[in-house]
Amino acid sequence: MLDVQDITVAYSSNAEPTIEGFHLEMKPGEICSIVGESGSGKTTVIRSILGLLPSGGKVTKGDILFEGESLLQYSKKQWRELRGTQISMIFQDSGAMINPIRKIGSQYVEYIRAHKNISKKDAFDMAVEMLEKMRLPDGKRIMESYPFELSGGMCQRVGIAMAMTFQPKLLLADEPTSALDVTTQAQIVRQMMELRDDFGTGVIVVTHNIGVAAYMADKLLVMRQGKVVDSGQREDILHNPQSEYTKNLLASVPALKGERYV
Ligand SMILES: Nc1ncnc2c1ncn2[C@@H]1O[C@H](COP(=O)(O)OP(=O)(O)OP(=O)(O)O)[C@@H](O)[C@H]1O
Numbered sequence: 001m002l003d004v005q006d007i008t009v010a011y012s013s014n015a016e017p018t019i020e021g022f023h024l025e026m027k028p029g030e031i032c033s034i035v036g037e038s039g040s041g042k043t044t045v046i047r048s049i050l051g052l053l054p055s056g057g058k059v060t061k062g063d064i065l066f067e068g069e070s071l072l073q074y075s076k077k078q079w080r081e082l083r084g085t086q087i088s089m090i091f092q093d094s095g096a097m098i099n100p101i102r103k104i105g106s107q108y109v110e111y112i113r114a115h116k117n118i119s120k121k122d123a124f125d126m127a128v129e130m131l132e133k134m135r136l137p138d139g140k141r142i143m144e145s146y147p148f149e150l151s152g153g154m155c156q157r158v159g160i161a162m163a164m165t166f167q168p169k170l171l172l173a174d175e176p177t178s179a180l181d182v183t184t185q186a187q188i189v190r191q192m193m194e195l196r197d198d199f200g201t202g203v204i205v206v207t208h209n210i211g212v213a214a215y216m217a218d219k220l221l222v223m224r225q226g227k228v229v230d231s232g233q234r235e236d237i238l239h240n241p242q243s244e245y246t247k248n249l250l251a252s253v254p255a256l257k258g259e260r261y262v
Pocket residue numbers: 011012013014018036037038039040041042043044045054055056057208
């Protein structure tokens with residue numbers, strides 16, 4: 001489904017490339033976590049996949065294939081058609097997607113109609129159906145709510161529902177749980193894991209929390225200073241990390257119930 005082939009990414013304002021030789025292959029429905037400290041380049045990787053690098057940022061080497069096609073050759077129009085339908089993104093807090101002073105319903109309807117030519121009524125029904133598919137109770141009431149009437153966790157779940165509306169093949173999640181308390185984090189993590197079972201969606205989760213990363217992932221990539229220092233199947237990385245950096249990260253995870261939580 002996704003094949004990121006040894007990309008180098010540079011920002012024109014920096015002398016050195018920000019990412020070098022990043023490689024990732026994902027099959028449909030796979031969950032991949034990218035973990036690393038602040039500034040290691042995690043966000044730059046997922047912005048590259050979505051064609052949303054800030055100005056001055058560019059993939060200078062390698063290629064990104066999605067369903068066999070090079071995304072780097074895509075026109076702006078093709079990117080627009082792809083985003084939200086084939087590849088979606090959710091953010092640290094849904095604030096980036098949801099306007100705090102408009103009802104959820106009008107925003108959700110507008111989002112759907114930006115991608116699909118249907119009436120407001122049909123879009124409303126589609127949104128309610130999606131919220132309920134995502135196991136959010138009382139979709140109609142959520143549609144009638146302002147974001148400030150919902151908890152942070154609920155807003156994030158609505159953000160995930162919106163991103164999943166068109167059942168994308170790939171969901172990119174940038175620190176999706178770090179703005180939430182621990183109990184709500186667990187709910188969001190479970191919800192993202194269910195996407196694979198419910199929709200066959202592949203997920204890339206970017207996080208600085210190796211516990212969350214390892215819990216969710218089939219595949220784990222550890223980044224440091226723009227380079228991948230460990231990558232592979234979760235079990236291999238947990239039991240046989242190659243880099244000192246990953247070994248230290250794993251050693252810092254507290255043991256829970258006699259087992260390592262990760
Ligand atoms: N718009 C930009 N212009 C120039 N350099 C940038 C820009 N955005 C990011 N960078 C550089 O890329 C490096 C990696 O940033 P990035 O946001 O990808 O890291 P990250 O691992 O996601 O960090 P965080 O966890 O803090 O979000 C930064 O140290 C910064 O130097």
